[in-house]
Structure formats: structure tokens, C-alpha cells
Amino acid sequence: MSKLTVKDIDFKGKTVIMRLDFNVPLDKQGNISDDTRIKEALPTIKFVLEKGAKKLILMSHLGRPDGKVVEGLRMDPVAKKLAQLLGETVEKLDDCVGDEVKKKIETSKKKIILLENLRFHAQEEEGDEAFAKQLASLADIYVNDAFGTAHRAHASTTIIAKFLPSCLGFLMEKEVTSLAQALNPKKPYVVILGGAKVSDKIGVIGNLMQKADAILIGGAMAYTFLKAKGEDVGASRVEAEKIDLAKNILADAVKRKVKIVLPIDHLVVDNIEAPTKKITADTIPTGLIGVDIGPKTIALFKTELKSAKTVLWNGPVGIFEKDAFAQGTKEIAQYLATLKDAMVIVGGGDSASAAKKFKVADKLSHVSTGGGASLELLEGKELPGIAIIPEKE
Numbered sequence: 001m002s003k004l005t006v007k008d009i010d011f012k013g014k015t016v017i018m019r020l021d022f023n024v025p026l027d028k029q030g031n032i033s034d035d036t037r038i039k040e041a042l043p044t045i046k047f048v049l050e051k052g053a054k055k056l057i058l059m060s061h062l063g064r065p066d067g068k069v070v071e072g073l074r075m076d077p078v079a080k081k082l083a084q085l086l087g088e089t090v091e092k093l094d095d096c097v098g099d100e101v102k103k104k105i106e107t108s109k110k111k112i113i114l115l116e117n118l119r120f121h122a123q124e125e126e127g128d129e130a131f132a133k134q135l136a137s138l139a140d141i142y143v144n145d146a147f148g149t150a151h152r153a154h155a156s157t158t159i160i161a162k163f164l165p166s167c168l169g170f171l172m173e174k175e176v177t178s179l180a181q182a183l184n185p186k187k188p189y190v191v192i193l194g195g196a197k198v199s200d201k202i203g204v205i206g207n208l209m210q211k212a213d214a215i216l217i218g219g220a221m222a223y224t225f226l227k228a229k230g231e232d233v234g235a236s237r238v239e240a241e242k243i244d245l246a247k248n249i250l251a252d253a254v255k256r257k258v259k260i261v262l263p264i265d266h267l268v269v270d271n272i273e274a275p276t277k278k279i280t281a282d283t284i285p286t287g288l289i290g291v292d293i294g295p296k297t298i299a300l301f302k303t304e305l306k307s308a309k310t311v312l313w314n315g316p317v318g319i320f321e322k323d324a325f326a327q328g329t330k331e332i333a334q335y336l337a338t339l340k341d342a343m344v345i346v347g348g349g350d351s352a353s354a355a356k357k358f359k360v361a362d363k364l365s366h367v368s369t370g371g372g373a374s375l376e377l378l379e380g381k382e383l384p385g386i387a388i389i390p391e392k393e
């Protein structure tokens, strides 16, 4: 890693402000349903404390409060969980900037302070300089370990680094190093693309096409491609305005000798929420909706994956959240875990949760904590939250 990291900085006696990705999923009661992101933040937090920081101010966004205070999106459950995991007390404040916050930080006896949800202020997502300066004024050093938001030039993720000596944390380092390997993959390089929307992933396909040997397409994305090939897709989810683009990608793939593999059978239903009909079909009958890849496609995808040396998986191949439509995603995930000689990288929030759901996350080479951030990195873009951190001497 050529950027400054926490290992390059002297934290002794300093007040440190650290941006983390504590944007955890909450259940209906407001409890944290998956604390992975908090756990992933612990190594950097512990390291900075061990290195003698006087005070550690932590900050994150949570959900989408869109610039106003939303009671259900306060950081209190995060503070509680964090204190539990660290075995230390955490002082949680009710705002993230202002005189009151400043005073509380100065007078607090606690070493670890958690600021209120940054996105209660619209200036956060606007990347407002004055707001970033206010955050910066709370500390001597800025650490960014929020990979999940590194693709956003927000006040706390990017702009603040203009006003303080800055560096990256361990999670950032791990993500960037692991994902960089997929930028220079060992061959054969096979990509599995799925998920809901073609438009989300078009940029990646263009970039992947230059490197991948095969791209296996599942999920709702597949139907836009099948439609582009003139196949019937019934009432499956298709992005009509992306059909031409899909045609171009298919033509480009032929030119570049990249194999694009589309589903050859499907699990189809008449209704996603309450199906009265559920069948496997090679072509999708009129009025029915594709919700998962079928058994022949699962076998076909496995054959393509068998000899891969690098695999990138982004996007579930079916509506895996529903057990009845999860077979394809489950079998592919479990097959990936058996590929002993391949580097297998998973990017994307839903793909990561599928890897966890099917208990393979710890058997794969790298499961990224970031969705959009990992995709942008894989498109070959420089992420603003990383770009702004100074290079090592």
C-alpha cells in the first residue's frame, strides 16, 4: 500500500478522529442484526489506542436520514455494541459538530467517544467544506477506515482530510490490497454477475471484459441480456432502456473472445410474494417471472468455474432472500468454497450476506465489506476517500 496507514503515524498523546463504516443493518426493534462492520473496525481502533492516542473520536453514518434527525437512526445501539466488543466504555454524543460537542469531548473522562449519525446534517453528503472543518477541529489526526463509503466524496470520508494529517486504517488496507488482486487476476478469470439491476453494473462489465475469460450472468440482470438476444423472458424483471446496451456488450464480448454465459433454464413463478405456480423451464412462459437460475444452469456455471484461478462474484443469481428461490445462489456459493486453487473474491453487500447466509464467507479469499466501493475499485476508478490520503514518503 503506497498510502499512509496507521502504522506510519505517531499517535502518542494525540486526539484522533476516525471515520468508520458503522452503517449496520437494524431490525424492526432497532437492534443490530449483523455486527460484521463493527467487528471489522476493531483492529484499527485497538491499534490506535495501543499506540497511545489520548482520545479517540469515532464517527459514521447509519441508514439514510437525509439531512435531518431521525430518532430510529441514532448511533446508540452502535455505541452499546462497540462497548461490548471492546470491553471499554464508550461515550456517545447527541450531535457530531458544534460547541457543545467540542466541550463534551474536552471534558469527557472517557477515552472513546462516538459522534452522532453524520447524515443528520445534510452537509455531510454534500461534502461541505465548513462542516468538514468543524469535524477536523475536534482532533489532531484523521484516520479513514470506512471502506464502504470510500467511493463518496463526503465531508467525513474525504473533505476532512484537507484539514488534518491523515491516514488509512487496516480495513481499508485489507480491502484495497485484496481487491487489487482482481485488477491483475491469474487466469482463467471467471466472473459471476447477478443481482437486480444491469444499470448498477454496466461500468464494471466494460472493465471486466478487458480481463475476464468468462462472465456468467444470473439474477435479474440475465433477463435483460436474454431479451437482447431475442429470447422470451415472460414477466421477468427487464430494464427495457438497457437492452441496446446489453446487445453491444454481447457483440463486444464476441470481438474480445470473452465468453458470456447466460442461463439455459430458470425457476419461474407466477407471483414472487405468494406463488401458486413454481416450475423449472428452459424458456420462460408468458406471464411468468424468473426468480432463480435452474439446475442445468447451476451445472453449467460450475463447469465454467471448475478450472478458474481467479473468481469474482458480484450479485446473487436469484432472489436468495427467499429460501424457495435460493437454490442457485446457495449452490454457487458453496461450490466457490470448494475451489481450492482459486482466489475467490466477493464484492457487493447482498452477495456478502449471501456468502454468510450459506456459511461460506470464511472459506473464500476475500469478502468485501463494501458494495459500491468495491465495484468502483474494480472498475479501475480511484476512490476519493483513498485518493485524498497522502502517499508514503
Ligand code: ADP
Pocket: 194, 195, 196, 197, 200, 218, 219, 220, 221, 237, 290, 291, 292, 314, 315, 316, 317, 318, 319, 320, 321, 347, 348, 349, 350, 351, 352, 371
Ligand atoms: P450486490 O449487493 O451483491 O451488489 P445487488 O444489490 O445488485 O447485489 O442485487 C441483489 C438483489 O438482486 C437481491 O436482493 C436479489 O433478491 C435480487 N435478485 C436476484 N435475482 C433476481 C431476480 N431474478 N429477480 C429480481 N431480483 C433478483
Ligand code: MG
Pocket: 348, 349, 350, 351, 371
Ligand atoms: Mg445490493
